[in-house]
Amino acid sequence: xxxxxxxxxxxxxxxxxxxxxxxxxxxxxxxxxxxxxxxxxxxxxxxxxxxxxxxxxxxxxxxxxxxxxxxxxxxxxxxxxxxxxxxxxxxxxxxxxxxxxxxxxxxxxxxxxxxxxxxxxxxxxxxxxx
Numbered sequence: 001x002x003x004x005x006x007x008x009x010x011x012x013x014x015x016x017x018x019x020x021x022x023x024x025x026x027x028x029x030x031x032x033x034x035x036x037x038x039x040x041x042x043x044x045x046x047x048x049x050x051x052x053x054x055x056x057x058x059x060x061x062x063x064x065x066x067x068x069x070x071x072x073x074x075x076x077x078x079x080x081x082x083x084x085x086x087x088x089x090x091x092x093x094x095x096x097x098x099x100x101x102x103x104x105x106x107x108x109x110x111x112x113x114x115x116x117x118x119x120x121x122x123x124x125x126x127x128x129x130x
Contacts (some may be wrong), residue, residue: 001119002119003120003121006113006116007122009112009113010067010068010070010073010120010123012109013067014063014067014068014069016064017060017080018061018067021057021058021060021064022061022064024056024057024061025058025061031053032050035049035053036049038096039094042090042094044090052086059079060083067080070120070126071125072125073117073123074117077114081111084103084107085107087103088100088103
């Protein structure tokens with residue numbers, strides 16, 4: 001993968017994570033109530049869903065910013081992938097099959113970013129190496 005294509009793919013993932021977190025942070029309590037409501041009939045206990053519902057927007061926002069900047073890229077990519085796995089698991093538990101393809105696409109993009117990390121030359125990671 002060439003450097004520009006990698007940057008484009010990293011920005012696609014970064015903007016998505018950042019945007020998801022950005023719109024949820026100002027309405028964190030409402031987002032948490034919405035999420036816990038969606039999971040109220042799932043097998044997940046409320047005491048797991050509630051903390052996750054507050055942590056998710058912070059994680060999305062942080063992962064997004066770091067992906068956009070290209071800082072700590074390998075670790076951030078793995079963190080994003082773990083978030084996607086957790087979201088996919090939750091999506092399956094509430095049988096929200098419509099959301100699953102989008103989450104899988106995010107995960108696949110993160111896998112590609114990790115696979116081709118050597119092409120991550122347009123990033124703050126590379127600037128800090130000099």
